[in-house]
Amino acid sequence: MTNNNKTDDSSYIYRIDKSDNLSYLSDNWSEFALANDAIAMSVPHLILGKSLWSFIADHDTRYIYTLVLTEVRKTLEPAVISINCDSPELQRVFQITMTAMDDGAVEFSSTVVEIRQREYIKILDASVIRSEDIVKICSFCKKIAVSDGKWVETAEAIRVLNFFGNITIPQLSHGVCPDCFASITAEMDYPKLM
Template sequence: MVSQTSHVYRYRVDAEDTIVAVDEWWLAFAKENNSLDLDEASVVGKSLWSFIADHATQKLYKEIHRFVRVTGNPITVPFRCDSPTLRRYMQLTITRHDKQHLDYESVLLRAVPSRRLALLDPIQQRSAAFLTMCSFCKRSLIEPSGWLEIENIAIKLRLYREQTVPEIRYTVCPDCEDHFGSNRQKLESSSEQPPR
């Protein structure tokens, strides 16, 4: 399976963060994960931000873009990209291709089979309720417990075989914010540095 092997999944954005290219492995990964609407014709020419719904994740990626463009230094971002039956630990590297373009390269670090989780199935029927999930680590906020691993959420809310599951609303959890916070000063100061 494409999503369980260590291919590099690539796409490129231009100076306005419009997607200008996606490679065959990225397209195969999307298809295998039931994102059938994400073919080349529906992705290329669209703003990257039209595929990232929440403000917090957009804001963080925009800061990363600015840093990479100004300094020329790449940024590597760990993230989870789980499917209903796999926990996938991945790594994204964003690099400056030239003065106009940024390259995105994702690689699978490891995949762990898991019990089927209906919550992560894009074709699963959804209820009116919603669950707040971190875009990067896939932990979810359950009050008063705090941010919990997705497997614990599923047990707590019985989301493995439910006929309907809540909508997912994405954000960035405090731990992931802190992780990227070590680069925050570099990201903020980079706007004052001339491009190399």
């Protein structure tokens, strides 16, 4: 693996050390964080040294990342996952390659593989006022749970859950839909807890 610190404008790199603390951010990290309304994550000296787990709130997503990191460190084979990093007016698909390094560190290289414009989707706008209601959104594909076990695309969820009839938009809680869980863990040997 080449440890080249340069990235093109559509690739973002961060590394965690063997204790899962952030140890490196690519030069374009701050710009990317600001463009995605992640102001608190845009200042490297405020996040370097912090645990990766302090940025992942929900159990399901933590579990997936724990499985993947364990597998990468054990096999020394890179793992590649796709993740949607959507904004209210853009659909962005990233490919994240996680590569073990010699010292137990892991490098995450996120590359934009697709960007599509779309009509504004209010539920994805972090600046809107939220109700007390909570809906679960998949951390990887951005589908929304509309009932037990049923996850649908964001636009469909807006219709099914009648968000337009509500004055305020519900809060989003992250999780992992069954399709993403199955896809990401298909080749792994892991305890079947979910």
